[in-house]
Amino acid sequence: MGFCSGLSKFVHYIFDTIIFIIGAVMMSLSIYLLASNYEGFVEEWWVWVAVFAGAFLMVAAIIGCIAANSKNKLILWLYGIIPALVLILFLIAAIGASVYFSYTDRLADKSASELNTLDTDSNTYDVYDDIREVYGKLWDDQNCNVTCSVNSISTVDCGDAVCDDGKVEDWMNDWIEDASSGISGSSFELCRELSIDAKGIDGSVSAATGWCASNTAVISDANDWTLGFMIAFWVICGFLVIVLIANCILIRRRSKGLVLMMISVILQLFNFEFPPLPMGCCNFFSKLVHYVMDTIIFLMGCGILAVSIYLLASDFDGFVDEWWVWVALAGGIVLMVGGILGCIGTKMGGKCILAVYGILPGVMFVLILAGAISASVYLSYTNDLSDKSPAELNTLDNGSNAFEVYDHIREAYGDLWTDKSCDVNCTVTSLSTLECGEVTCDDGTVEDWMNDWIEDGAPRVSAPSFETCRVLALGADGIGLSVSAATGWCASNTAVIDDVNDWALGVMIALWVVAGVLMLLLIVNCVLLKQKEKEKSRGVVIAPTNANTPADADAFVGTPENVNRENPATAV
Incomplete structure (x- = not known):
C-alpha cells in the first residue's frame, strides 16, 4: 500500500x-x-x-x-x-x-x-x-x-x-x-x-x-x-x-472520473483551462483544491498583515501586547509567501517544491493548532465573564482563572484610558440608575469606542454594583488611583467584556479554519507528490537479458530507446 x-x-x-x-x-x-x-x-x-x-x-x-x-x-x-x-x-x-x-x-x-x-x-x-x-x-x-x-x-x-x-x-x-x-x-x-x-x-x-x-x-x-x-x-x-x-x-x-468529466465539460464551456482529463479524478481534484486553498491562505495572510499594520499604526494596540502584533504581522507574511509557493509548486509540479511546501504547512499546522487550542481556552473564560451581570463580576474569586482574564481586560482598558487622557463623569439618579456624560479623550476614535461602551453598559449597571466596582477597581493594575478610569470601567465593563468575547470568538474561529485549510493542503499535497512518483516510475523500464549472452550495460538504462529490439522491455 x-x-x-x-x-x-x-x-x-x-x-x-x-x-x-x-x-x-x-x-x-x-x-x-x-x-x-x-x-x-x-x-x-x-x-x-x-x-x-x-x-x-x-x-x-x-x-x-x-x-x-x-x-x-x-x-x-x-x-x-x-x-x-x-x-x-x-x-x-x-x-x-x-x-x-x-x-x-x-x-x-x-x-x-x-x-x-x-x-x-x-x-x-x-x-x-x-x-x-x-x-x-x-x-x-x-x-x-x-x-x-x-x-x-x-x-x-x-x-x-x-x-x-x-x-x-x-x-x-x-x-x-x-x-x-x-x-x-x-x-x-x-x-x-x-x-x-x-x-x-x-x-x-x-x-x-x-x-x-x-x-x-x-x-x-x-x-x-x-x-x-x-x-x-x-x-x-x-x-x-x-x-x-x-x-x-x-x-x-x-x-475514470465521470464526475471529473462533467466538471471539465462545464468549465470548458466558460473557457477555463484546467489540467486535462487523463490526469485522473484524484489528481485533478487535488490540484483544484490546492489552488483554491492557496488563494484562501494568501487572502488570510493579507488580512492578518493589514490588521496588524492597522493596530501598529492606530491606538488600539493597548488591548493587545505589541509583540503579539509583530508575531501576527510575521505570520501574515509567511501565509502570503506560503500561498504563492503553493501555487507555484502545484503549477510546476516540482517534487522538491512540493516537498518543501509539505513541510511548511506541517510546521504552520502545529503552530496554528496550538494557537487555536489556546484561543478556545481563553474564549471559555471570556464567554463565562460575558454571561455575568455587573454584580456577579464584583464577586469573582480572586484566585480563579476567570478573574485573571477579567483583571487583564481591566488592565488593558485602564492603560488605554490613561494613555489617551480620557475623562468622564457619572452620577447615580434618584431611581438608583446610572447617568454618564460624554467621554472625552485625546484621540477621537478611542473616544467613540469609550462612549459606545458606556452607552451599552451603563443601563445594565445598578447603583450598588457601580459603587462596589469602583471601590474594587481603584488600585488595580491599569486603573491605578484614577477615579476617572475606575468610573469609565465600572460604567462599561459588561460591554467591554462582550466585545472582547466577540474578538476572542473571531480569532478562535479563524485559527480553526486556518488549521482545517492547512490539513486539507497537507492531504492534497500528498496526492500530488504521489502522482509525481507514479509519473516518474512509468518512464522506467527493465530490459531482461538472455542468460547465454553477455549483459549489455545500456540495456538497463531506464529509457525505451536503449532497450534491445530483440529483447522487448517490460515496463514497471
Missing part, C-alpha cells in the same frame, strides 16, 4: 469514527429531548429529524469503515455519494445557523431597556419574539409561577420560581438569578406591559413576570446554543469534505 493510500485509509477511519460519535451524540440528545420536558424549546418535528440524522450519520460512518477496509468500488462510490448529499444538507444548515446566530448575537449585546425598544418590523425582533414565545410555552406547560417586585432603589427582587418539573424549575431560577440584578424597575415594568399579550405569554402575568426578569439571560443562553450548533455544523462540513477527498484517493485507480 502506498503512503498516500495508507494515509487516506487512516484519515477515513479517523473521521468515520468522529462522524459515528457525532451521530451517536445527536441521536442521544434527541431521544433525551423527546423523553424530557425540554422539547418546549424545540419543535418536536425538528427533534425527530435530528434522531434520523444521527442514525443516518452512524450508518454512513459504518459503511465508510467497510468501504475503506474492502476498497470495493461499488461501496466506495456509494460512500462518495452519501457524504456529498449529507454535506449539502449540513452546509445549508450551517449557513442557516450562521444567519440565525447573527440575530441572537445582536440581541445578546442589548440591555433589558434596549430590548424594549426593538423595531417590531425587523428580523431581530422576530427572533426575539420567537424566543419569548418558546419561553412562554415552556412556562405554561410546566405550570411555573414566580413573584417579582420593584424595591425602593428601583431594582427588581424576585422570589423562587416554582414549576411542576424540578429541572425546568432550576433553569427558570438560574435565568432569573442571572438577569434580574441588572434590570431596572422601569425597564421591567415596560417589558411586562409589552409582553402580556405576546405569543406564548398569552395574557399570563406570571409568564410575563418571569420573562421580563430573565430575558437577557435566556437570550444569552439561546445565543450560546446557536453558536454551538453553528460551529458543530461547520465542523461536520469540514469532516465530510476531508472524507470525500480521502474517498477519492482510495478509488482513483478504479475510476
Whole structure:
C-alpha cells in the first residue's frame, strides 16, 4: 500500500469514527429531548429529524469503515455519494445557523431597556419574539409561577420560581438569578406591559413576570446554543469534505472520473483551462483544491498583515501586547509567501517544491493548532465573564482563572484610558440608575469606542454594583488611583467584556479554519507528490537479458530507446 493510500485509509477511519460519535451524540440528545420536558424549546418535528440524522450519520460512518477496509468500488462510490448529499444538507444548515446566530448575537449585546425598544418590523425582533414565545410555552406547560417586585432603589427582587418539573424549575431560577440584578424597575415594568399579550405569554402575568426578569439571560443562553450548533455544523462540513477527498484517493485507480468529466465539460464551456482529463479524478481534484486553498491562505495572510499594520499604526494596540502584533504581522507574511509557493509548486509540479511546501504547512499546522487550542481556552473564560451581570463580576474569586482574564481586560482598558487622557463623569439618579456624560479623550476614535461602551453598559449597571466596582477597581493594575478610569470601567465593563468575547470568538474561529485549510493542503499535497512518483516510475523500464549472452550495460538504462529490439522491455 502506498503512503498516500495508507494515509487516506487512516484519515477515513479517523473521521468515520468522529462522524459515528457525532451521530451517536445527536441521536442521544434527541431521544433525551423527546423523553424530557425540554422539547418546549424545540419543535418536536425538528427533534425527530435530528434522531434520523444521527442514525443516518452512524450508518454512513459504518459503511465508510467497510468501504475503506474492502476498497470495493461499488461501496466506495456509494460512500462518495452519501457524504456529498449529507454535506449539502449540513452546509445549508450551517449557513442557516450562521444567519440565525447573527440575530441572537445582536440581541445578546442589548440591555433589558434596549430590548424594549426593538423595531417590531425587523428580523431581530422576530427572533426575539420567537424566543419569548418558546419561553412562554415552556412556562405554561410546566405550570411555573414566580413573584417579582420593584424595591425602593428601583431594582427588581424576585422570589423562587416554582414549576411542576424540578429541572425546568432550576433553569427558570438560574435565568432569573442571572438577569434580574441588572434590570431596572422601569425597564421591567415596560417589558411586562409589552409582553402580556405576546405569543406564548398569552395574557399570563406570571409568564410575563418571569420573562421580563430573565430575558437577557435566556437570550444569552439561546445565543450560546446557536453558536454551538453553528460551529458543530461547520465542523461536520469540514469532516465530510476531508472524507470525500480521502474517498477519492482510495478509488482513483478504479475510476475514470465521470464526475471529473462533467466538471471539465462545464468549465470548458466558460473557457477555463484546467489540467486535462487523463490526469485522473484524484489528481485533478487535488490540484483544484490546492489552488483554491492557496488563494484562501494568501487572502488570510493579507488580512492578518493589514490588521496588524492597522493596530501598529492606530491606538488600539493597548488591548493587545505589541509583540503579539509583530508575531501576527510575521505570520501574515509567511501565509502570503506560503500561498504563492503553493501555487507555484502545484503549477510546476516540482517534487522538491512540493516537498518543501509539505513541510511548511506541517510546521504552520502545529503552530496554528496550538494557537487555536489556546484561543478556545481563553474564549471559555471570556464567554463565562460575558454571561455575568455587573454584580456577579464584583464577586469573582480572586484566585480563579476567570478573574485573571477579567483583571487583564481591566488592565488593558485602564492603560488605554490613561494613555489617551480620557475623562468622564457619572452620577447615580434618584431611581438608583446610572447617568454618564460624554467621554472625552485625546484621540477621537478611542473616544467613540469609550462612549459606545458606556452607552451599552451603563443601563445594565445598578447603583450598588457601580459603587462596589469602583471601590474594587481603584488600585488595580491599569486603573491605578484614577477615579476617572475606575468610573469609565465600572460604567462599561459588561460591554467591554462582550466585545472582547466577540474578538476572542473571531480569532478562535479563524485559527480553526486556518488549521482545517492547512490539513486539507497537507492531504492534497500528498496526492500530488504521489502522482509525481507514479509519473516518474512509468518512464522506467527493465530490459531482461538472455542468460547465454553477455549483459549489455545500456540495456538497463531506464529509457525505451536503449532497450534491445530483440529483447522487448517490460515496463514497471
